[in-house]
Amino acid sequence: MKNPPLQRLLRMWTVLLIVVPSLLIMTIYTVGQIKLAKQENLEQIRQWVDFQERVISSWLVERAATIHELGQQAAFRNLDERQMQNELRLKQQNDPNFDSLSFVDKDGFVRLSTLQNEMSSPATRDKLYYEMALAGSAFISDVVIGRNSDKKIINFSTPIYDYAGNFQGLIIGAVKTTTLEVILKENWIGQTGEILVVNREGTLLTEPRYIDGTSNKGLGVDSAKNRLKISKDVLHNIQLGESGTATWVDYSGNGILGAYKTVPDLDWTLIGKIDEAEVLLPIYKQLVLMAGWTFILFLLILPLASRLIDRIKRPVEWLIEQSILVAQEKYELAVQPNNLGEMPSELKTLCETFVTMSRKIENTVGLLKENEANLEGKVIEIQDINALLEEEIAERQSAQDALQQLNAALEDKVSERTRQLQEINDALKMEIVERQAAQEETLKSRDALVTSEQQLKKNSEKLAATNKALLFLNEELRRISLLDGLTGIANRRYFDEYLEKEWQRAKREKAALTFIMVDIDYFKGYNDAYGHLAGDDCLRMIAGVLNNMPRRSTDIVSRYGGEEFAIILPDTDKQGAAVIGEKVRSCVENLGIKNKASLISENVTVSVGIATFIPEKDALPSIIIASADKALYQAKHEGRNRIRIAEV
Numbered sequence: 131m132k133n134p135p136l137q138r139l140l141r142m143w144t145v146l147l148i149v150v151p152s153l154l155i156m157t158i159y160t161v162g163q164i165k166l167a168k169q170e171n172l173e174q175i176r177q178w179v180d181f182q183e184r185v186i187s188s189w190l191v192e193r194a195a196t197i198h199e200l201g202q203q204a205a206f207r208n209l210d211e212r213q214m215q216n217e218l219r220l221k222q223q224n225d226p227n228f229d230s231l232s233f234v235d236k237d238g239f240v241r242l243s244t245l246q247n248e249m250s251s252p253a254t255r256d257k258l259y260y261e262m263a264l265a266g267s268a269f270i271s272d273v274v275i276g277r278n279s280d281k282k283i284i285n286f287s288t289p290i291y292d293y294a295g296n297f298q299g300l301i302i303g304a305v306k307t308t309t310l311e312v313i314l315k316e317n318w319i320g321q322t323g324e325i326l327v328v329n330r331e332g333t334l335l336t337e338p339r340y341i342d343g344t345s346n347k348g349l350g351v352d353s354a355k356n357r358l359k360i361s362k363d364v365l366h367n368i369q370l371g372e373s374g375t376a377t378w379v380d381y382s383g384n385g386i387l388g389a390y391k392t393v394p395d396l397d398w399t400l401i402g403k404i405d406e407a408e409v410l411l412p413i414y415k416q417l418v419l420m421a422g423w424t425f426i427l428f429l430l431i432l433p434l435a436s437r438l439i440d441r442i443k444r445p446v447e448w449l450i451e452q453s454i455l456v457a458q459e460k461y462e463l464a465v466q467p468n469n470l471g472e473m474p475s476e477l478k479t480l481c482e483t484f485v486t487m488s489r490k491i492e493n494t495v496g497l498l499k500e501n502e503a504n505l506e507g508k509v510i511e512i513q514d515i516n517a518l519l520e521e522e523i524a525e526r527q528s529a530q531d532a533l534q535q536l537n538a539a540l541e542d543k544v545s546e547r548t549r550q551l552q553e554i555n556d557a558l559k560m561e562i563v564e565r566q567a568a569q570e571e572t573l574k575s576r577d578a579l580v581t582s583e584q585q586l587k588k589n590s591e592k593l594a595a596t597n598k599a600l601l602f603l604n605e606e607l608r609r610i611s612l613l614d615g616l617t618g619i620a621n622r623r624y625f626d627e628y629l630e631k632e633w634q635r636a637k638r639e640k641a642a643l644t645f646i647m648v649d650i651d652y653f654k655g656y657n658d659a660y661g662h663l664a665g666d667d668c669l670r671m672i673a674g675v676l677n678n679m680p681r682r683s684t685d686i687v688s689r690y691g692g693e694e695f696a697i698i699l700p701d702t703d704k705q706g707a708a709v710i711g712e713k714v715r716s717c718v719e720n721l722g723i724k725n726k727a728s729l730i731s732e733n734v735t736v737s738v739g740i741a742t743f744i745p746e747k748d749a750l751p752s753i754i755i756a757s758a759d760k761a762l763y764q765a766k767h768e769g770r771n772r773i774r775i776a777e778v
Contacts, residue, residue: 156417164410189313194288197303201300206301207290259285266768268286273336282308314326320404322404327401332360332365364390368390380403388403614688616669617689622688628686628688632684643701644704647762648695651737715735737772738773741775
């Protein structure tokens with residue numbers, strides 16, 4: 131392969147030295163700017179979502195308070211239907227947030243409503259808001275489709291009692307989600323930024339800016355289903371009630387930057403997002419500008435580089451021409467270059483040195499030619515002397531051959547005698563070696579037997595020690611696997627195994643079995659207020675209180691998960707479980723752990739759900755856990771820091 135000329139190489143390296151560093155600098159700068167822009171925008175979106183979460187929480191509290199205040203009016207306590215109808219209409223006129231206001235009697239039928247056709251729609255008794263009203267709790271529903279308005283609404287309900295404290299029904303206020311969407315749209319950022327509200331399943335509760343880009347649409351009577359296209363990781367975190375930032379491809383197919391945060395006490399999550407392209411567009415514009423300036427710089431530097439290359443190329447070409455002349459011994463044509471002043475100093479020195487060297491080569495070659503002619507005569511004389519020396523050497527070689535023949539005969543006799551002596555010596559050595567080998571083999575066999583016995587004993591001792599260490603390690607690993615790493619009490623795995631074992635025993639012996647679920651109230655707010663280290667200390671203190679309470683050896687306390695603890699009480703009925711549940715609640719409250727995130731008490735409190743297994747019903751362990759969880763949920767919605775019991 132022919133090597134490229136010097137001029138092309140110089141031009142190529144000039145381009146590489148300009149373009150490659152420029153591209154490398156632009157790449158590093160652009161990657162850094164993109165990373166920084168993403169981080170800054172994710173933090174800005176997170177703060178934006180935090181602010182909107184506080185706004186929505188305040189809005190929900192205001193609507194719930196309005197319904198509660200309406201239920202305290204004298205007309206509703208006296209069940210004066212005429213006055214009640216006037217109060218409902220007046221409230222809707224004064225508060226445009228409500229799409230409708232209705233009164234449901236204690237039998238579950240709509241008696242009064244600001245919608246004329248609402249009277250024909252009974253509120254079935256199995257509705258959750260009716261069950262919550264019977265339990266004495268207010269209720270905020272998911273986004274549903276109104277039966278009469280066919281609009282997306284959120285139902286706020288509160289129970290009504292007469293002056294004697296008897297349950298008389300409930301008030302339902304339907305608020306259009308468009309009101310909530312207006313609040314969200316007031317603080318959109320950028321051209322593509324928006325905030326959406328979804329439930330734990332990822333179902334949209336508010337309309338996005340570009341509704342045609344969503345997937346899995348479908349509207350029903352009792353729900354407003356419109357699933358948002360988000361990543362599996364983000365959906366998983368939302369289902370766990372977590373908050374954070376992430377990147378994913380949204381419903382419109384664009385890569386986006388987003389943040390999400392859970393609304394306390396509701397299965398709602400706020401998702402704030404902005405198109406990644408909008409965030410990175412200024413950086414790409416800057417990159418194009420940098421590339422343009424780099425190209426202009428390249429166009430300016432290239433002529434200068436070409437001129438410099440020409441200054442280097444001319445002396446090199448002159449040196450090549452002069453080298454060819456010197457190789458052809460045409461010294462008279464080798465001349466001094468005329469433009470030495472225009473070339474770089476190093477090349478100027480090289481050219482001058484080459485001219486001087488060529489003159490010296492010319493003189494040296496002349497001397498060599500004269501010496502060559504003189505040497506031809508000397509060579510003939512040396513050849514004659516060599517012929518005489520060869521004859522003398524031949525005579526001496528003949529005498530040496532005769533002497534070698536005599537030496538060979540003498541050596542043969544000496545060799546024969548030496549061979550005979552060697553055979554006798556070898557026989558003696560063989561006999562000595564055989565006797566020594568037999569003696570050494572006997573000693574080695576005895577030593578090997580002793581060594582084998584000692585090694586066998588050592589191996590047996592090592593094997594016994596290894597088995598003992600493995601048994602201890604297995605027991606220690608099992609013990610660690612059944613303990614919670616933070617609190618040191620039993621973990622969820624040990625709890626599940628123990629519950630299954632006690633449930634089998636309760637079935638077999640027809641005995642009672644109680645499961646208590648304990649959840650720390652406002653623990654997320656406590657973590658936000660004091661930090662996760664303080665939250666961990668709180669969990670350890672409460673775990674210590676539960677684990678150190680006087681109980682039977684068969685009772686088990688475990689950390690069920692997060693801020694939840696679970697207690698198994700074998701052979702304990704509903705009355706005994708209620709006493710223990712109250713002791714748990716009061717002991718935690720008396721710890722005196724301050725919680726400024728609580729809306730009711732300044733001390734950390736717990737809610738307790740109890741489920742009692744009745745042998746006659748033969749319920750599964752999963753039913754026991756679900757019943758206790760439902761009782762805990764009821765205690766939470768009734769104000770927290772209380773106990774609720776459910777029979778299985």
